[in-house]
Amino acid sequence: MKKLTFLLLITVLLISCNQKSETMPEADSKQLFSALIQTAEQQIGHQVKLIEESGKILNPRTIENGHVQYIPKDDWTSGFFPGTMFYMYDLTGDQKWIEAGIKYTEDLDTIKHLKWHHDVGFMINSSFGNAIRVTGNSAYQEVMVEAARSLATRFRPVAGVIQSWDEDRGWQGQRGWMCPVIIDNMMNLELLFKASRLSGDSTFHKIAVSHATQTMENHYRDDWSCYHVVDYDKEGGGVRSRQNAQGYADESAWARGQAWGIYGFTVAYRYTKDERYLNMAERIYNFLFTHPNMPEDLVPYWDFNAPNIPNEPRDASAAAVIASALYELDGYGMEGYKEKADQIMASLAGDAYKAIVGTNGNFLLMHSVGSIPHGNEIDVPLNYADYYYLEALTRKLAAEK
Ligand code: GLY
Numbered sequence: 001m002k003k004l005t006f007l008l009l010i011t012v013l014l015i016s017c018n019q020k021s022e023t024m025p026e027a028d029s030k031q032l033f034s035a036l037i038q039t040a041e042q043q044i045g046h047q048v049k050l051i052e053e054s055g056k057i058l059n060p061r062t063i064e065n066g067h068v069q070y071i072p073k074d075d076w077t078s079g080f081f082p083g084t085m086f087y088m089y090d091l092t093g094d095q096k097w098i099e100a101g102i103k104y105t106e107d108l109d110t111i112k113h114l115k116w117h118h119d120v121g122f123m124i125n126s127s128f129g130n131a132i133r134v135t136g137n138s139a140y141q142e143v144m145v146e147a148a149r150s151l152a153t154r155f156r157p158v159a160g161v162i163q164s165w166d167e168d169r170g171w172q173g174q175r176g177w178m179c180p181v182i183i184d185n186m187m188n189l190e191l192l193f194k195a196s197r198l199s200g201d202s203t204f205h206k207i208a209v210s211h212a213t214q215t216m217e218n219h220y221r222d223d224w225s226c227y228h229v230v231d232y233d234k235e236g237g238g239v240r241s242r243q244n245a246q247g248y249a250d251e252s253a254w255a256r257g258q259a260w261g262i263y264g265f266t267v268a269y270r271y272t273k274d275e276r277y278l279n280m281a282e283r284i285y286n287f288l289f290t291h292p293n294m295p296e297d298l299v300p301y302w303d304f305n306a307p308n309i310p311n312e313p314r315d316a317s318a319a320a321v322i323a324s325a326l327y328e329l330d331g332y333g334m335e336g337y338k339e340k341a342d343q344i345m346a347s348l349a350g351d352a353y354k355a356i357v358g359t360n361g362n363f364l365l366m367h368s369v370g371s372i373p374h375g376n377e378i379d380v381p382l383n384y385a386d387y388y389y390l391e392a393l394t395r396k397l398a399a400e401k
Pocket of ligand 1: 076184246256370
């Protein structure tokens with residue numbers, strides 16, 4: 001009954017949408033997103049069913065050679081599948097998604113102690129952050145605060161930043177870095193901001209502000225595109241070098257990096273109301289939407305400077321992250337942003353990106369890119385493309401309410 005009421009509500013919201021996409025009549029738009037939600041229910045529902053049938057708790061990230069790749073808990077993407085369950089609840093009202101969300105979220109409990117990379121923010125906020133939002137269970141607050149404590153161990157006070165990767169571990173250890181900070185790290189700040197509110201300890205908030213400010217000053221070029229990696233001197237302070245890891249080149253604009261940036265500064269503005277962060281989001285927006293290599297459907301190539309555009313893979317994950325940020329920025333009075341977000345959402349809901357039910361390893365969106373320089377996940381589905389797409393859709397519906 002509750003599910004029926006929610007579906008009715010979603011339909012009413014879609015019908016009553018007054019803010020039309022520039023590219024699509026209202027009725028078509030309504031149909032497109034209703035179909036998208038239906039596809040999501042079937043695809044992700046089937047994904048959950050297969051996992052349940054296995055008798056294990058599995059965490060799907062992508063597909064490789066036609067097979068779903070399940071990841072360990074300490075993988076940076078482990079929070080997205082649990083978080084997706086909560087957005088499915090938002091979009092359908094079906095209680096079963098809450099139950100699944102709780103199950104897959106609670107499985108990540110030990111991640112609150114993870115200190116060997118910065119992604120604990122992504123992981124715990126996407127899972128437990130959404131679990132708190134939807135269930136209101138205060139027991140999860142301790143997990144958020146403990147995870148923030150773990151992330152705070154990576155703060156390097158002299159440089160004023162949170163170190164993203166260990167300088168002596170894995171492939172990153174081969175690069176000669178001292179304190180590498182990647183633009184992606186802006187996404188971990190939400191955990192810190194929330195943890196300060198939950199615990200009353202302002203240390204986390206101060207660390208987040210310091211990191212965002214250093215990133216604003218050191219990660220961006222004159223055209224307001226950003227580097228992927230900035231290596232800091234954690235002993236003497238200041239920048240040692242600016243380089244690339246997952247984009248095309250040191251001086252190129254890796255698409256998902258630009259997406260993490262606009263989303264991250266939007267969150268920093270949400271918690272501080274510091275206009276400098278809102279200005280950063282606006283500058284990144286201008287970079288993105290005036291760039292000659294931004295395709296007509298607004299789903300970026302994996303790097304704005306990839307050498308063979310238009311014959312380069314797109315990155316649906318970057319598009320979804322950007323769209324979600326734009327809906328929040330629309331709420332801060334940024335004109336025209338919602339129209340751009342609506343265009344992205346319509347592109348991704350179309351046949352070019354939305355999977356046919358029963359294909360794509362039961363992920364929702366096709367055509368994302370993990371890391372081309374590492375030869376990983378090229379033109380595949382990714383759990384975070386689905387997560388940010390569904391987040392963006394809940395924001396879109398809320399904005400149109
Ligand atoms: N945070 C890693 C990535 O965006 O691929």
